[in-house]
Amino acid sequence: MENTTSLQGRVALVTGAGQERGIGAAAAEHLARAGASVVVSDLVPTGAGGEEAQAGLEATVARVRAAGGRATEVALDVTDTAQIEAAVEAAVSTFGGLDVLVNNAGTGIGVGEFTEVTDDRWELSWLINVMGPMRLSRAALPHLEKQGGSIVNVASTAGVAAEAGYGAYTVTKHAAVGLTRLLAAELGPRGIRVNAVAPGMIHTDLGAAELELVAASTGATIEDATRSVVESIPVRRLGTPDDVATAITWLAQPGSYVSGAVVPVTGAMVAGLN
Numbered sequence: 001m002e003n004t005t006s007l008q009g010r011v012a013l014v015t016g017a018g019q020e021r022g023i024g025a026a027a028a029e030h031l032a033r034a035g036a037s038v039v040v041s042d043l044v045p046t047g048a049g050g051e052e053a054q055a056g057l058e059a060t061v062a063r064v065r066a067a068g069g070r071a072t073e074v075a076l077d078v079t080d081t082a083q084i085e086a087a088v089e090a091a092v093s094t095f096g097g098l099d100v101l102v103n104n105a106g107t108g109i110g111v112g113e114f115t116e117v118t119d120d121r122w123e124l125s126w127l128i129n130v131m132g133p134m135r136l137s138r139a140a141l142p143h144l145e146k147q148g149g150s151i152v153n154v155a156s157t158a159g160v161a162a163e164a165g166y167g168a169y170t171v172t173k174h175a176a177v178g179l180t181r182l183l184a185a186e187l188g189p190r191g192i193r194v195n196a197v198a199p200g201m202i203h204t205d206l207g208a209a210e211l212e213l214v215a216a217s218t219g220a221t222i223e224d225a226t227r228s229v230v231e232s233i234p235v236r237r238l239g240t241p242d243d244v245a246t247a248i249t250w251l252a253q254p255g256s257y258v259s260g261a262v263v264p265v266t267g268a269m270v271a272g273l274n
């Protein structure tokens with residue numbers, strides 16, 4: 001019987017994977033542990049922050065290799081179509097194909113009160129959270145269909161429910177869920193499955209920024225805000241990048257019948273209700 005949890009002989013590309021405690025780096029490691037060769041990518045700005053970003057990418061590659069996996073890194077700004085083409089090409093030229101696309105890169109720059117989020121922030125949120133996954137999916141398509149590949153989009157609970165104050169983040173994550181469902185319907189006949197994960201409160205840099213926001217809006221300290229968020233989560237803890245990476249890797253398994261799903265990774269937190 002085929003081992004359907006194995007990604008042996010498969011190639012994965014993960015976006016936004018250069019942050020040490022991010023979901024992308026954990027996903028790269030988990031996919032590699034399952035047997036995939038991984039192209040680790042992230043935004044590497046020219047100028048300020050560039051060296052640090054490059055070092056972050058190299059650290060993820062080292063982490064994958066330390067876990068016994070194969071990886072290479074590529075600079076990829078998901079708003080740049082030339083870099084998207086180059087990243088897909090890097091997967092094909094380095095590892096011989098591309099079977100799993102994990103659209104993890106995302107921005108919370110559009111979080112805020114509706115009347116306060118500027119057009120620039122709306123537009124950048126749209127470019128990163130929606131156009132990035134759309135363009136990457138389109139560029140990867142000819143390769144994904146070769147041996148029954150899949151796409152996993154990292155959406156959010158903000159993609160399935162609305163909570164006041166989450167602005168363009170909510171709207172663009174809803175669009176990422178819509179993209180997931182559209183592509184699942186349209187690409188299924190071509191042998192490609194498309195799913196999303198909807199993480200809740202995950203302990204990453206972005207998650208920490210969200211806790212700061214909760215603290216600021218309630219006048220509580222970070223510690224108190226974290227405590228009250230944890231108390232509102234039925235499993236009584238924040239999620240970890242590994243929690244999300246486990247779900248991503250499960251969705252990526254070849255031969256699965258799961259497609260068009262939006263899998264909550266929330267500890268049963270219900271977005272918008274707590």
Ligand SMILES: NC(=O)c1ccc[n+]([C@@H]2O[C@H](COP(=O)([O-])OP(=O)(O)OC[C@H]3O[C@@H](n4cnc5c(N)ncnc54)[C@H](O)[C@@H]3O)[C@@H](O)[C@H]2O)c1
Binds near residue numbers: 108128
């Ligand atoms: N942490 C949470 O609580 C949480 C909850 C729900 C959803 N998410 C989603 O999970 C994903 C990963 O977030 P994270 O929590 O690991 O935070 P993170 O900040 O560590 O990761 C975001 C990544 O996206 C990258 N990125 C931003 N703009 C980019 C661009 N233009 N091109 C390429 N990469 C770009 C960043 O460099 C970073 O590596 C995001 O899509 C986020 O919206 C996170």
